[in-house]
Structures are given as C-alpha cells and as structure tokens.
Amino acid sequence: MGFGFSSKPFFLFLSFLVFSSFLELYYPLVSASDDTTLVYKGCAKQSFTDPAGIYSQALSALFQTLVSQSMKVKFYKTTTGTGQTTITGLFQCRGDLSNSDCYNCASRLPTLADKLCGKTLAARIQLYGCYMLYEVAGFAQISGMEMLFKTCGSTNVAGTGFEERRDTAFSVLESGVVSNHGFYTTNYQSVYLLGQCEGDVGDSDCGECVKSAVQRAQVECGSSISGQIYLHKCFISYNYYPNGAPRRSSSPYPHSSSSSSSSGTGQNTGRTVAIILGGAASVGFLVILLMFARNVMKKKHDDY
Known part of the structure; x- marks a missing residue:
C-alpha cells in the first residue's frame, strides 16, 4: 500500500501557489498626488x-x-x-x-x-x-487683489452655452466661499470649481477677493475649458467636464486632488480587486484540496 500523486491536482496546487504570490504584485498602484507640484x-x-x-x-x-x-x-x-x-x-x-x-x-x-x-x-x-x-520688515506691501499668477486651458468651449453655465457656477462659488468661511468647492452642471482665501481674511473681504478673481477669470480665460487665478489674498480654479469628471481621481478639481482623496478611490478599487482575487483563489484552493483528497482516497481504494 502506498500513496500516489496525480499530476493534475499537484499541478493545480502549484499553479495556486504561483498565482497567490502574484496577488500583491498586481495590486493596483495609487497614482501620486500633484499637491506638491x-x-x-x-x-x-x-x-x-x-x-x-x-x-x-x-x-x-x-x-x-x-x-x-x-x-x-x-x-x-x-x-x-x-x-x-x-x-x-x-x-x-x-x-x-x-x-x-x-x-x-x-x-x-x-x-x-x-x-x-x-x-x-x-x-x-x-x-x-x-x-x-x-x-x-519694511518690504513694500501689495494689494490683496493683486493678480500673481494665472493659467487658462488651451481648449475653448464656444457656442454651447458654456460661459453662461460657468458664470452661474461662479456665482455659487462667490456665495459659498463666504458662507463656508474661506474655502469652498462646488459642481454646477459639470463645471467644477474651487475657491480659497488666505486664512486671516474676513468673510466679507474674502467674498470681494473671490469676486475679483472670478472677474479676472472671465476676462483672462474667456471660453477656456479651465482656468486658475491666483490673487494675493485668494485663488480660484475651475474646470469644465462636458463628458463627466474623470474617474481616475476622486477629486475632479483642476490640480487639486489631495492624496487622501485621490488615494481613496485607488485604494478602494485595489481592495475590491484583491478581495475578488483572494476569494477566487480561496475557492480554487478548496476545490484543489477536495480533488487531491478524492484522488488519494481513490488511489488508496485501488491499492486495496
């Protein structure tokens, strides 16, 4: 009497070991945040x-x-x-x-x-x-409304009612940044906006600063699909996604995905994939063990 190994179950068992060793290797990598750019x-x-x-x-x-x-x-x-x-x-x-x-x-x-x-x-x-x-000390002060930097998207959206939609979204941003005391993000009909004032600026002055930044965006960027305006005491950014916000990041605001937010989507997706793969591997492993046990019992019976 002796125990024998069928090549098929043993091969499946080895395949499982190899497969499980690659689970971590193929775990989706989280894209790096651009917060420090x-x-x-x-x-x-x-x-x-x-x-x-x-x-x-x-x-x-x-x-x-x-x-x-x-x-x-x-x-x-x-x-x-x-x-x-x-x-x-x-x-x-x-x-x-x-x-x-x-x-x-x-x-x-x-x-x-x-x-x-x-x-x-x-x-x-x-x-x-x-x-x-x-x-x-003694360095010349500048106005809080002074524009320090701007950038406008190279793509223009003309003849689609975009500017009216964007301007309505700007109005929502102007009121939101005041009621939320200096920081506000919003999405209005696929226009994603963000506004922030310097931390020591009062609500009223913050509203005026953001309003000035909005006016600069309207003039400087025109029908551009996106834009960022940095004044001395506040900044705004906007981005229009006519086909919906990209799924690669959980934060669709232009250049504003925090690592905590962006990694949230990536990690959740990765965990879901890992759970699915792990579950499939566990089921496969159980099937292999049953096949192996059945083969051993059959071999034992044949020997008798």
Missing part, C-alpha cells in the same frame, strides 16, 4: 546682506515654526526676529487636505524657497496643495 514662485528683486547670519537665523526659525504648525492646522502666521531683522511669514494648505498631507506639502516649501529665491527680502512659493510666503 510647483505652480509659481514670486521672489523679491532685492536680497538681504547677512554677514553675521542674523537674517538667516530668523528665517530658519520662521520656517521651522511654520512647518511644525502644518501638522496641526492648515493656516498659520507668525513673526520672528527683532527690529530691522523682523520677518513675517505664513503658510496655508488647501482646505480639503488632511493634516498629514498638509505637512507633507508645507515641509517642502522652505527648501524650495531657498532654492528658487535665495536670500531675498520677500518670497512666495505656491504649490497646488499649499503655499508659503515671508517678508522682511
């Missing part, structure tokens, strides 16, 4: 002379404070140094970012400021998910 830089033309390193120390202390606060809040403004070496700075993250995403974004800003602007009297670094600015 540079939108624009603003650097003062004048640099500070710092033979004793006083300005550098004050600026470094400012950066450290701002980055540490980004783990807790989405907006923070502070001042370091004394007298002529006083430096005022702030950071702000987009309102839909989580604390970890905010920190991940803000922590990149000091290095970028040094790399892109050097030791200038003032600098502003704007990423898709956050921005940081600082000004040395």
